[in-house]
Amino acid sequence: MSSAALTHRLAARADLAEMTALMDLAIAELLKPYLDAAQIESSKTIMGLDTQLVEDGTYFVVEQGGAIAGCGGWSRRATLYGGDRSPGRDAALLDPNRDPARVRAMYTHPDYKRRGVGRLILSLCERAARAEGFVRAELVATMAGEPLYKACGYREIERFSDDRGGIAVPLLRMGKPL
Numbered sequence: 001m002s003s004a005a006l007t008h009r010l011a012a013r014a015d016l017a018e019m020t021a022l023m024d025l026a027i028a029e030l031l032k033p034y035l036d037a038a039q040i041e042s043s044k045t046i047m048g049l050d051t052q053l054v055e056d057g058t059y060f061v062v063e064q065g066g067a068i069a070g071c072g073g074w075s076r077r078a079t080l081y082g083g084d085r086s087p088g089r090d091a092a093l094l095d096p097n098r099d100p101a102r103v104r105a106m107y108t109h110p111d112y113k114r115r116g117v118g119r120l121i122l123s124l125c126e127r128a129a130r131a132e133g134f135v136r137a138e139l140v141a142t143m144a145g146e147p148l149y150k151a152c153g154y155r156e157i158e159r160f161s162d163d164r165g166g167i168a169v170p171l172l173r174m175g176k177p178l
């Protein structure tokens, strides 16, 4: 791994393959302290890449020395979480005066964990959502994501589980004023 600084830019279609591989690795490795193998397998159905965010220009990559260290984004659309493969998506546009922006699909490559990649992406998302008039952000956290969001000021709204992947996976809805 290089010691170059972290840089960031909007994700492009050309990044899709590298981002998908990174997400698969992040789900497989970074959820291990929190979930058993069956729950991790189940997570793959309810998480992952949402190409709509890339199309919308609301998805970021953080790089170090030309390699993608992490990716994540926000959304002005109703879907609260999930990837292209997840059921129940809703592309309706949110109203910044009434609805919270969504923070979506945050993944750090395991080689770059705990180096501030997640924190950097979250701050980019919040700044961009604020610039579009949103005054609040909400997200659905995995157990791996919860410490990051707590550290960045998000507060618990409700705990629930999602069994659409076959086995129930614990999740947590969180929110923060922007």
Ligand SMILES: CC(C)(COP(=O)(O)OP(=O)(O)OC[C@H]1O[C@@H](n2cnc3c(N)ncnc32)[C@H](O)[C@@H]1OP(=O)(O)O)[C@@H](O)C(=O)NCCC(=O)NCCS
Binding pocket: 026, 027, 030, 031, 070, 105, 106, 107, 108, 109, 112, 113, 114, 115, 116, 117, 118, 119, 120, 140, 141, 142, 143, 144, 145, 146, 147, 148, 149, 151
């Ligand atoms: C969640 C995830 C994106 C965090 O990424 P990250 O780049 O390692 O996070 P950061 O380095 O920016 O962490 C910022 C702060 O969050 C907290 N934090 C992050 N990961 C933590 C962990 N595993 N344990 C305890 N605190 C943690 C710490 O306060 C940390 O600051 P510190 O390192 O200075 O103590 C990463 O773990 C991941 O990809 N997980 C698997 C996929 C996933 O579940 N994504 C979340 C979807 S909601």
